[in-house]
Amino acid sequence: MQHQTRKTRTMLEIVVLFATTLLCATAGVAFGHDDDEPLGPFGPWSEPVNLGPVVNSPFDDNHPAISKNGLSLFITSSRPGGVNGGQFPEIWVSQRASRDDPWGQPQNLGPVINSLGHNAGVPNLSPDEHLMFFNSTRPGGCGAADLYVARRKNKRDDFGWQAPVNLGCTINSAANDNGPTYFEDDETDTVRCFLTAQGRAASVLKTSTRVSSATTVRSVPLS
Numbered sequence: 001m002q003h004q005t006r007k008t009r010t011m012l013e014i015v016v017l018f019a020t021t022l023l024c025a026t027a028g029v030a031f032g033h034d035d036d037e038p039l040g041p042f043g044p045w046s047e048p049v050n051l052g053p054v055v056n057s058p059f060d061d062n063h064p065a066i067s068k069n070g071l072s073l074f075i076t077s078s079r080p081g082g083v084n085g086g087q088f089p090e091i092w093v094s095q096r097a098s099r100d101d102p103w104g105q106p107q108n109l110g111p112v113i114n115s116l117g118h119n120a121g122v123p124n125l126s127p128d129e130h131l132m133f134f135n136s137t138r139p140g141g142c143g144a145a146d147l148y149v150a151r152r153k154n155k156r157d158d159f160g161w162q163a164p165v166n167l168g169c170t171i172n173s174a175a176n177d178n179g180p181t182y183f184e185d186d187e188t189d190t191v192r193c194f195l196t197a198q199g200r201a202a203s204v205l206k207t208s209t210r211v212s213s214a215t216t217v218r219s220v221p222l223s
Helices: none
Strands: 061-066 072-077 090-095 120-125 131-136 146-151 176-185 190-198 203-210
Touching (some): 061 120, 072 120
Antiparallel strands (some): 120 131, 190 203
16 A cells, blocks of 8 residues: 655655756757757756745655646645545646746646546646646556546646546556657657656666557657
């Protein structure tokens, strides 16, 4: 059984990073669409700013996903309340009226997204913000923990999510599948989902590629 976990001084808290770029860089250089097309180098990251005691709690708060307009912040948290009373991590959302306003008290997404007696977390929004991908140990999956997707009609309704759907055993495995990150390439009509598959021996970063709505390629480890 999992129990509530209080933070120690070494526990990572959710932070906001203000920087000149959101591109991943190696040795100060990022690469564009073509592998041989260097971009940058870019300026250094600024100092992180803690979101404070309204968003952060004495419990485990992690993996933020923010909406494009900067007004909704989805997090994974084991704080008391929610569907499981803090016994399992769940997905919460903090909202604010404008970018200049402070974040409000996080609200639980409820039993449609969070599952009684099971973990739910690591939210990731699709580019159009109508889809949310996340990890859950709820029953009916392919392994210990699976990736799910939920849809909402109104991208401004943070509580309008429909029942989540398992991504299936092509992407999910018998291991712990976690950390979904969703990309769309409009030029090639290709969708990629990067994920972490954690087995007994090690964690492996994988990618699954969909060329069209009817074609899915099995997820493979990234070399």
